[in-house]
Amino acid sequence: MKTIILGIESTSHTFGIGVAAFTDSKPAILANIISRYVPEKGGIHPREASQHHITEAPKVLKKALETAGISINDVDGIAVALGPGLGPCLRVGATLARFLASYYDKPLIPVNHAVAHIEIGKMLFNLSDPLVVYVSGGNTMIVIQKKKRYRVLGETLDVAIGNLIDTFVREIGLAPPYIIGGKHVLDVCAEWGSNFIELPYTVKGNDLSFSGLLTAALRIAKNISKDNRNAIGDLCLSFRETAYNMLVEVSERALALTHKKSVLLVGGVAASKYLDRKFKIMTSIHNASYYVVPPEYAGDNGAMIAWTGLLLYLHKRFIEPINAIVKQKWRLDEVVLPWLPD
């Protein structure tokens, strides 16, 4: 028997549609098409991003169905990320999902975006109970599963790590664009430096606070001449090392506490090879296996929504289209997931 779910992602800068299938209990991703909004200057402008999603939605949907080699009639359910995220962006995905579910008479499946980041990683590596480190533009969390929910062992108390890094490079005049030759501009800048500068390092129990680091680094940057590449490089290098070391410290403490056998790094910042290197060393010290979600599934994407939607579909977690309301602050630990152990 084959079950096919179409998943819609529109929580932030990315509009994506993915198709996931279960054929005789074997999972497969049949399509994963994304279109990303890139602001001309400054951070994400939610209305502009939602306009981008509205314009791109028909093309992305058509391409996803073509890539999967199916028509919309072959789909068993429509999954959509209803939160957390930016209101105007979320509403584009919710509107499309309500239309497709109503017009084609398909079940509508509400998906929590954060849960989807974790589930795609667990599926790709066939993991049942990892310690999850979820790092993205909007989230920084250390997560385990317990009593049918994902539980947050530690998280940022203010800025998320992806947002921290992007704000820093933007404020010092290095971005946009944020990616140059496949590298984040923070990493490009860090290559110009060689000295470590002491910056605020704020770990509170198992939580993190990045706002002091950001403020201090921006204050130092103000006094550096634009031509002094070595000094800017030292600051970028120190900024990255401080932020990543804080994250590795809380992850290591959570690993020592829980004795998990595996660590899974998920979310857009998981693509950083420098973070990857630190996690490889830390997990090897604790004899834990380590997995990092590949780039096409690390950033926001429709495939992870489709896959999580498929798991929910198998447990008949549907809602009426009229009830598909966006939840901008929908935390992952609010969601009861029937496939997780007690």
Ligand code: FE2
């Ligand atoms: Fe995300």
